[in-house]
Amino acid sequence: MEIIEHETKKEMVKQLGIIDCDVHQSVNSYEDLKPYLPRSWWNRLGGEGYGVGSGGVFPGPNYPSPVGILREDSYPENGAPGSDIEFTKKQLLDEYGIEYAILTGAALHLSVLANADFASSMASAYNQWTAEKWLNADSRFKGSIIIAPQDPKEAAKEIDRWSSHPNFIQVQMGGAAKMPYGDRYFDPIFEACERNSLPLAIHPGAEGDGVSHPLTPLGHVQHYIERHCVLPQTIMTHLITMVFQGVFNKFPGLKVVVLEYGIAWMPHMMWRMDKNYKGLRMEVPWLEKRPSDYIREHVRLATQPIEEPDKIGQLDQIIEMMGTDKMVMFSSDYPHWDFDSPKASLNLIKDKNLKNRILRDNAKEFYGL
């Protein structure tokens, strides 16, 4: 495979001032959240009364990864990967010259908890912990306000609560949910994001686990590798329903950031939406332009796990098919097992200007950093 020399030199990468849109800071133990969590929920954090093999805070995975979900070398001297601020700065920010790291947490199973009140309280505690521990520690860290989509009105309150904090720059919820995000059930969340001018990020992690639906339109699959391959179906469903059920007509200021679903499914989805709109627009009279125009205006995609074609230039073609060079933004997914390095993961993109847009400019403009 051809290697583009330019991108293999760390110095060059550093000059760019990369923005990494998906960095998972983590608690070392859920005990860390106790100070921020009402005492009535403390028993949910495990401990006495729960036997071995049960009593995790979040539902366990139906599809455990055979390689775990963490990078082998991401363990700090003490504690869990992503839990040590100095180690994270050294291993990620300093190593790659990252100007801003957008923190996305490690509470990805919040959205598949059966108990909406516990989920809302956990989200709130997580945000408090992130604000105190991480957002005060280094100005390169920017935070995501975690919300529980199980209770849209509580989620809206949580968004309002943090919206004036200078270092929370977006809202974030899991992809696994009770129903597609196009449904009016979620309107209070979209309204709060728009009111506070905060983009809404959607991140996978709990699909097929907990009280989520089975993983596909055919029910469950068998292996983690299959689960990982069907994940984009979740975000395609959210975006298709958000456009056609009129979310962007009701909330024209809403912006959506798609994290960790890859990027190459996008042209197909836009084309299929546009073609069907030609024949079936009478069903969705509130739309004022083509579906793909809504996507281009309102949606951004983070790269990881970026697809790896056999030929250099094919990812350039995929992005060209999206009809804009502003949609795609770099993400590493540190410290997870399928981490995409800023140095190597964009080697398959040929156009240097496009690469710079992805590594830096698009996120800088989008988030106003």
Add this chain to the structure above:
Amino acid sequence: MEIIEHETKKEMVKQLGIIDCDVHQSVNSYEDLKPYLPRSWWNRLGGEGYGVGSGGVFPGPNYPSPVGILREDSYPENGAPGSDIEFTKKQLLDEYGIEYAILTGAALHLSVLANADFASSMASAYNQWTAEKWLNADSRFKGSIIIAPQDPKEAAKEIDRWSSHPNFIQVQMGGAAKMPYGDRYFDPIFEACERNSLPLAIHPGAEGDGVSHPLTPLGHVQHYIERHCVLPQTIMTHLITMVFQGVFNKFPGLKVVVLEYGIAWMPHMMWRMDKNYKGLRMEVPWLEKRPSDYIREHVRLATQPIEEPDKIGQLDQIIEMMGTDKMVMFSSDYPHWDFDSPKASLNLIKDKNLKNRILRDNAKEFYGL
């Protein structure tokens, strides 16, 4: 939009000897099947004892199309679209110079009937009717052996029953099913296809209806246009599970034809499977080559409803990304509302040789016609 002159001339198209891989012949009324259906099922065909608005042979649609599902001009003087052999020959075969039309029937909801015995009997009756009425009428018609995947052993018997018929050239089942087709539950079907050297076609139509699962990993959507946009999730799930659960290792002679799911989702899926295979291959040790190699060897895609990018040449790029020019075969979906004309629907493909492969050569070689 640039129009390629060459393809707008009917004469040129006729010279090609087009093969249309998806033509829906239809009964005029389910009464037509009575001679082939055990008397114990006759009451299922409707009539006395069923009130108005209930008692259809197949479950009705949860997502009715606002434009119906039939081409406005496809009604013959008497009877239902697709039911009149002479009219079909005139409006489709003669009009476009189609050398072979592969018949795919109008019993697409068979796979979501709760009663597996009734489904198997209906499949059997449908095949008998097709053989007698259509396959004897014109040598340009080639048939698909319809099966009910609810009972794989009965389905295998039905395949064996017709396999020596010279004009049944493949087996066909619905995309909506109890579980992903990678599951070993379906092995008897794959075994029978392989034993009889018959390709297996998968066709959508009943997703989200009857006893099928909800339409997406988030449950149901609201509109027909949304349903139409999420349909490729079904076939992606089938192919991902078939490759990773080892169907093509157990049945190396099995070939799969994907009908009516479009084509542009394929590169993304192949790339994601290959990338995950690099990191997670220990989960699927039976694989002997890259997932995309299995797809290229075993799978063919029919074009309709072909995606329509804004730029000519982008579909050429999509097909180039598949890594073979042999995978894609033309289909019109006659007489359904979103019929793709052999004249116009490939206008967005730039390469004339590729267009000829799609319109004729790929299907000719694949089916040995």
